[in-house]
Amino acid sequence: xxxRLRVLLLVGATLPMAVGCVTVRPEERAILADPVMQFDGDPxxxxxxQHVIENREGSYGGRTVRGGGCGCN
Amino acid sequence: xxxxxxxxxxxxxxxxxxxHVLSMLALVATVLVGSLAHAQVADFDVRSTxxxxxxxxxxxxxxxxxxxxxxxPWDFLTLDAGWExxxxxxxxxxxxxxxxxxxxxxxxxxxxxxxxxxxxGGFTIRREQTTFSAAYSWGDESDYRSQAITISAGADFFQRxxxxxLSYSHAFDEVCNAGYADSLSPTLRQPLDSSTDCFKNVDxxxxxxxxxxxxxxxxxxxxxxxxxxxVVLTGSIQNGFLGNPYRAVVIGPTGETAQENHPNDRxxxxxxxxxRLYVKPIKTAxxxxxxxxxxxxxxxxxxxxxxxxxxxxxWLRLRIxxxxxxxxxxxxxxxxxxxxxPDFGPRGQYWTGDRELSPLSxxxxxxxxxxxxxxxxxxxxxxxxxxxxxxGGFDFVVTxxxxxxxxxxxxxxxxxxVTQLNVTALF
Numbered sequence: 001x002x003x004r005l006r007v008l009l010l011v012g013a014t015l016p017m018a019v020g021c022v023t024v025r026p027e028e029r030a031i032l033a034d035p036v037m038q039f040d041g042d043p044x045x046x047x048x049x050q051h052v053i054e055n056r057e058g059s060y061g062g063r064t065v066r067g068g069g070c071g072c073n
Numbered sequence: 074x075x076x077x078x079x080x081x082x083x084x085x086x087x088x089x090x091x092x093h094v095l096s097m098l099a100l101v102a103t104v105l106v107g108s109l110a111h112a113q114v115a116d117f118d119v120r121s122t123x124x125x126x127x128x129x130x131x132x133x134x135x136x137x138x139x140x141x142x143x144x145x146p147w148d149f150l151t152l153d154a155g156w157e158x159x160x161x162x163x164x165x166x167x168x169x170x171x172x173x174x175x176x177x178x179x180x181x182x183x184x185x186x187x188x189x190x191x192x193x194g195g196f197t198i199r200r201e202q203t204t205f206s207a208a209y210s211w212g213d214e215s216d217y218r219s220q221a222i223t224i225s226a227g228a229d230f231f232q233r234x235x236x237x238x239l240s241y242s243h244a245f246d247e248v249c250n251a252g253y254a255d256s257l258s259p260t261l262r263q264p265l266d267s268s269t270d271c272f273k274n275v276d277x278x279x280x281x282x283x284x285x286x287x288x289x290x291x292x293x294x295x296x297x298x299x300x301x302x303x304v305v306l307t308g309s310i311q312n313g314f315l316g317n318p319y320r321a322v323v324i325g326p327t328g329e330t331a332q333e334n335h336p337n338d339r340x341x342x343x344x345x346x347x348x349r350l351y352v353k354p355i356k357t358a359x360x361x362x363x364x365x366x367x368x369x370x371x372x373x374x375x376x377x378x379x380x381x382x383x384x385x386x387x388w389l390r391l392r393i394x395x396x397x398x399x400x401x402x403x404x405x406x407x408x409x410x411x412x413x414x415p416d417f418g419p420r421g422q423y424w425t426g427d428r429e430l431s432p433l434s435x436x437x438x439x440x441x442x443x444x445x446x447x448x449x450x451x452x453x454x455x456x457x458x459x460x461x462x463x464x465g466g467f468d469f470v471v472t473x474x475x476x477x478x479x480x481x482x483x484x485x486x487x488x489x490x491v492t493q494l495n496v497t498a499l500f
Binding site: 048053061 | 137343366443468493
């Protein structure tokens with residue numbers, strides 16, 4: 001249990017550092033900014049589909065969240 | 074007692090009126106502020122979703138038209154307002170029986186028609202690296218009323234390669250139910266027969282609360298110019314009447330029925346990981362995703378999704394998608410509660426006729442085309458639109474019910490078609 005906790009803490013501490021090392025410069029974002037690369041690019045369509053699906057299944061949550069591509073809001 | 078009921082009814086009425094007024098004000102304010110402030114962008118969207126579940130015994134049709142408008146009067150502020158309706162017609166299981174006690178009347182007595190209206194309003198405030206949004210929605214149908222507030226905050230880090238979004242929502246709903254006393258044993262409670270007199274202060278009706286708190290965190294990360302991932306964690310707590318008030322379940326060996334009886338609390342957790350990769354040689358974006366879910370009713374599920382999207386023409390893009398879903402049963406699920414279930418334990422304490430709580434799997438395949446036209450810089454399409462979009466899509470869903478039966482018969486309403494059409498204009 002203690003070793004698992006240590007691994008989790010290690011991962012938790014190093015992940016933000018690893019993320020901080022990732023650099024996609026603004027001029028490299030053309031593809032990321034395109035609608036085909038967006039998570040939940042059409043939130044209204046996703047909400048409508050989700051509404052139907054949730055009424056036929058027993059689970060809930062973890063749905064796609066808008067964002068991803070350009071990070072430019 | 075009656076005075077207390079009167080007061081509750083008056084409070085509910087006042088809250089409903091207040092909700093209506095607030096929603097209408099939000100709608101009017103959105104339009105007015107947008108026009109007064111010479112909105113840089115106004116987005117008007119109209120769409121409809123049609124759900125068809127053909128079946129000789131229990132066909133179901135749900136038509137969902139919706140309209141929404143959002144305006145951005147200043148760069149830092151967007152106002153949203155929307156309306157949505159569900160028009161439901163079809164049939165559903167009114168009495169759930171298993172194979173031991175066949176009940177030939179389970180479907181024919183269950184014709185339903187319903188109409189649900191939802192109005193909503195909200196705003197988003199944007200700063201250089203952060204966003205904050207809040208929204209309110211109010212829904213009404215003959216036997217169910219809902220209100221929900223949602224707040225969300227997001228921030229960009231590391232040159233905007235990392236996005237974190239935290240959100241919380243609270244729903245406080247009310248469901249109409251048959252007018253039994255709390256002290257009546259669940260085995261003697263009979264289901265609601267119709268929505269007549271719902272939300273009125275009459276003896277044969279009562280109103281039960283359904284509260285829900287949702288928490289969600291999302292981390293979106295750009296790893297390279299063509300690769301991005303997203304992790305979403307969701308937690309939810311429900312409390313109140315969580316069954317279907319109209320549904321009865323055969324619980325006795327000689328055919329005795331009682332209203333479906335679910336626990337009053339449910340904690341739910343889900344985690345999802347998704348990734349998108351753009352493959353330049355074939356100019357196509359591929360997405361994969363997985364989700365796991367578990368709740369305190371011991372239902373576990375897993376979902377796998379794949380999709381691909383590309384431009385077929387400069388103004389036309391096509392997406393195809395597939396999804397596989399599998400879930401276990403809840404702890405108290407049984408297709409038949411008369412076949413010697415233990416006296417004590419969850420299946421003796423709770424009973425359900427809900428197929429969503431039974432073990433099942435589903436496969437869906439679908440596609441979507443989206444046409445989009447944008448005016449040249451400084452110019453508008455037809456002198457009006459900055460951008461105009463039209464889209465259509467479909468999903469074909471096949472469900473495999475592993476244990477759920479209609480009195481021993483295999484249900485024949487397990488294929489469904491979902492279609493969507495939308496038109497969006499940016500002014």
